[in-house]
Amino acid sequence: MPKINVYLPDELAEAVREAGVPVSAVCQRALEQAVRRITAIRETVLGDLDDAALAARLPSFTARARTALRLAADRSADPADPASATGDAAVGTGHVLGGLVAEGDNLALHVLRAIEIEPDRVVRELAARPLAEAGGDGAARHFSAPAAGALELAVTEATALGHNYVGCEHLLLGLIAEPDGTGGQLLRSLGAELRLTRRAVAAALAGYVHLRATQAAAQAAPPATDPVMAALATLTERIERLERQNRQDTA
Known part of the structure; x- marks a missing residue:
C-alpha cells in the first residue's frame, strides 16, 4: 500500500x-472525504446548474457563497474575459475572487478591509x-484545478473553525491557502497572510455574533417606558461604568 508522509507542526505532533x-x-x-468533495466540485458543470441545483451540489455553502460562485461562472463566460475568448471553460480562482468582490455584501470583504486590502x-x-x-x-464550464482545490480548502478552513457551513469568509481563506491559482497569488501579493486572515475572520465572526445577540436582546426587551426596567437599565449602566473605572484604576 502506498505511503504518504504527513508533516505536522511540532506542537500538534506532540499532542497527537x-x-x-x-x-x-x-x-x-x-x-476519502476530501477526494469525494473535490471530485464533486471538479465535476460540477456550472453552465447547467440553476441556483437550486448548485445548492444541491454544494449543500454546505451559504447562499452568499453560492452567489459568489455563480458570479464567478458568469465572469468566466464573459466574452471580454481573455480565458473565455480562448475557449477555456474553466472557472479559475481569479474568477472566484472576482465573484466574492462582485457579491458586494459579504463578510470576506470586511475581512479584506480589516487586513488593509481594499476590494x-x-x-x-x-x-x-x-x-x-x-x-x-x-466543452463545459467546470472549476479549474486550482479553483477546485481552493473550494476544498475552504471546506477545510470552515471545519477547522468549527463551522458546519462554508461562507464567503471561508472561500477567502481557501483562495489564500491554495498555492497555484491566480486568486491566491494576487491576495498574497497584496499582503494577505493566511494566519493573519484567519484571525481576522475569527474576530469578524465574533463581532457579528455579538451584534446579532445584542439586536435580539434589544428586540426581546420590554418597552423602555416600563419604570422597573428603566431603573434596572440605569443600575446596570452604573455598575458597568464602575467596573470600567475599576479596571482602569488597577491597570
Whole structure:
C-alpha cells in the first residue's frame, strides 16, 4: 500500500502522540472525504446548474457563497474575459475572487478591509492579470484545478473553525491557502497572510455574533417606558461604568 508522509507542526505532533490518535486511520478517512468533495466540485458543470441545483451540489455553502460562485461562472463566460475568448471553460480562482468582490455584501470583504486590502484594488489587480487556469475542457464550464482545490480548502478552513457551513469568509481563506491559482497569488501579493486572515475572520465572526445577540436582546426587551426596567437599565449602566473605572484604576 502506498505511503504518504504527513508533516505536522511540532506542537500538534506532540499532542497527537500524547493523545494516542490513530493518525493513519484518521488521515485515510479525512482524505476519502476530501477526494469525494473535490471530485464533486471538479465535476460540477456550472453552465447547467440553476441556483437550486448548485445548492444541491454544494449543500454546505451559504447562499452568499453560492452567489459568489455563480458570479464567478458568469465572469468566466464573459466574452471580454481573455480565458473565455480562448475557449477555456474553466472557472479559475481569479474568477472566484472576482465573484466574492462582485457579491458586494459579504463578510470576506470586511475581512479584506480589516487586513488593509481594499476590494476596489483587488478588482483593478484582477483586470491586469490573465485569469485562465488549467482544468477546462472547452466543452463545459467546470472549476479549474486550482479553483477546485481552493473550494476544498475552504471546506477545510470552515471545519477547522468549527463551522458546519462554508461562507464567503471561508472561500477567502481557501483562495489564500491554495498555492497555484491566480486568486491566491494576487491576495498574497497584496499582503494577505493566511494566519493573519484567519484571525481576522475569527474576530469578524465574533463581532457579528455579538451584534446579532445584542439586536435580539434589544428586540426581546420590554418597552423602555416600563419604570422597573428603566431603573434596572440605569443600575446596570452604573455598575458597568464602575467596573470600567475599576479596571482602569488597577491597570
